[in-house]
Amino acid sequence: MRLTQKTPFAEGLRSTALVLSLPPTVRVFVALAPLDMRGSFDALAGAVRQLGLDPVDGHLYLFLNKRRRIAKALWFDGSGWCVLAKRLEAGSFQLPPLDGEQAQVSIDGSTFASLLAGIDFTAARRGWYRRPQREEP
Secondary structure (H helix, E strand, C coil), X not given: CEEEEECCCCCCCCCCEEEEECCCCCCEEEECCCXXXXXXXXXXXXXXXXXXXXXXXXXXXXXXXXXXCEXXXXXXXXXXXXXXXXXXXXXXXXXXXXXXXXXXEEECHHHHHHHHHCCCCCXXXXXXXXXXXXXXX
């Protein structure tokens, strides 16, 4: 996993955007049940084990709290644990449309980055409108 920082091109911007890029071998698993966010490394690893997965296999595991305002991701890189946490000031994390009664779902790296960026997957999309062509006599 690599974090790169993009600097703002206009002066006066106070925040900078971080771009998260994951190698294609890393899968992202999202736990669908809410989790108590007071825990850290060991509590998150235990939650991964409760899902029937192995927390030291190099994949990334994402957990959300009940209100979906806090997200924590757990990742083991072979030499140690990494926890990424994000708390939204307004709104909530929106998951992509899901089907079935699974305990976790696998998403790709770009969906994970979009999820952390706050993109709403549940918003209805507007289709392209084409004017009907007039038939000329």
